[in-house]
Amino acid sequence: xxxxxxxxxxxxxxxxxxxxxxxxxxxxxxxxxxxxxxxxxxxxxxxxxxxxxxxxxxxxxxxxxxxxxxxxxxxxxxxxxxxxxxxxxxxxxxxxxxxxxxxxxxxxxxxxxxxxxxxxxxxxxxxxxxxxxxxxxxxxxxxxxxxxxxxxxxxxxxxxxxxxxxxxxxxxxxxxxxxxxxxxxxxxxxxxxxxxxxxxxxxxxxxxxxxxxxxxxxxxxxxxxxxxxxxxxxxxxxxxxxxxxxxxxxxxxxxxxxxxxxxxx
Numbered sequence: 312x313x314x315x316x317x318x319x320x321x322x323x324x325x326x327x328x329x330x331x332x333x334x335x336x337x338x339x340x341x342x343x344x345x346x347x348x349x350x351x352x353x354x355x356x357x358x359x360x361x362x363x364x365x366x367x368x369x370x371x372x373x374x375x376x377x378x379x380x381x382x383x384x385x386x387x388x389x390x391x392x393x394x395x396x397x398x399x400x401x402x403x404x405x406x407x408x409x410x411x412x413x414x415x416x417x418x419x420x421x422x423x424x425x426x427x428x429x430x431x432x433x434x435x436x437x438x439x440x441x442x443x444x445x446x447x448x449x450x451x452x453x454x455x456x457x458x459x460x461x462x463x464x465x466x467x468x469x470x471x472x473x474x475x476x477x478x479x480x481x482x483x484x485x486x487x488x489x490x491x492x493x494x495x496x497x498x499x500x501x502x503x504x505x506x507x508x509x510x511x512x513x514x515x516x517x518x519x520x521x522x523x524x525x526x527x528x529x530x531x532x533x534x535x536x537x538x539x540x541x542x543x544x545x546x547x548x549x550x551x552x553x554x555x556x557x558x559x560x561x562x563x564x565x566x567x568x569x570x571x572x573x574x575x576x
Contacts, residue, residue: 322350323554328401330354330393332384332441333411335362337510338460341542342408342549347375349550351406354397356382376401384411384437387444394444403452406553407445409438409482410460414475414512416519427474434478438485446493454497458552459486461502463568471520479504483564490562499561501552506568507531508540535570 329346333339334355340362343353347370355377357363363379370377378400382393397404413433415426438459449455464472465479483502490500509528516527531539548567551557566572 323550323556324406325350327351327405328354328397328403329406329408329553330356330397330404330441330445331408331410332356332382332437333460334379335359335366337512338505338508338542338545338549339408339410340366341546342410343377344370344373345543345546345550346406346553347373347377349554352376352401353378354393354400355379356384356393357411358383384441385432387440390437390440391444394441394448398448404445404448405452405455407441407449407455407457408460408549408553409441409457411437412460412478412512414472414516414519416471416475416516417473418471419473421471422474430474430478431481434475435481435485438482442489446496446498449498450493450496455499456553457489457498457500458549459500459502461486461504461564463504463506463566463572465502465504466564466566467572486564487562494561499552499557501557501560501562502564503545503548503552504564504566504568505545506534506540506566506571508542508545510542531569534568535573538569540567540569 324346329351331339331343334343335357343355343366347353355363355367360381367377367379380393380396382389415430459482461482462479464476465483469476486500486502528539545567548565
């Protein structure tokens, strides 16, 4: 096999176009870089303009195709504009990774109504709005793939995180419902459910809990693999769900948590 043929065989997302929300940092950033290396053109959507533009620039400098679009995923107009710009740039949209999200570490008593609404909008409404904008484009093209970021805490409860747990449980059920509705249109919909992953969000959680980042990381020693995940490891799971390797997989949740929910130790 020639070097060119080998490179082509490794580009499992060749000629695909992907839109990644929350792509300026953490799991979204790692996934954008991985998708680009695997041949996809990538739209990075985020409210952090400076960081998002830097991610897109790094991908282009590495020989990939990418652009940044500022997008508030809680606004229908922003979501539609982001999809429209993606199609205007590359002519289609094959993969949507609904990854943007926030967390508020608090009990019901401690959570304000405004905080509850903020978490639900960023974590659940965003998936609804972006999917609503993207699905007609995918239907017209004959199919597509949607991957939603759930969480291990969307499968089991977590302490002092009521709004986050509720939102991620909703994402998982939304994923299943969308898979049923749009499977006949050749659109696969799945959720990746990370456990604790070393991202800016995890650092923010530590701050909310009055702990150091290192203290949060140290807690992982009790899990089967003895550590938290890396964004690049979650990105590999997203790549699987987004690629033809998972062509008969839809309506499922892929737990990527280092064995944290496998059982009690």
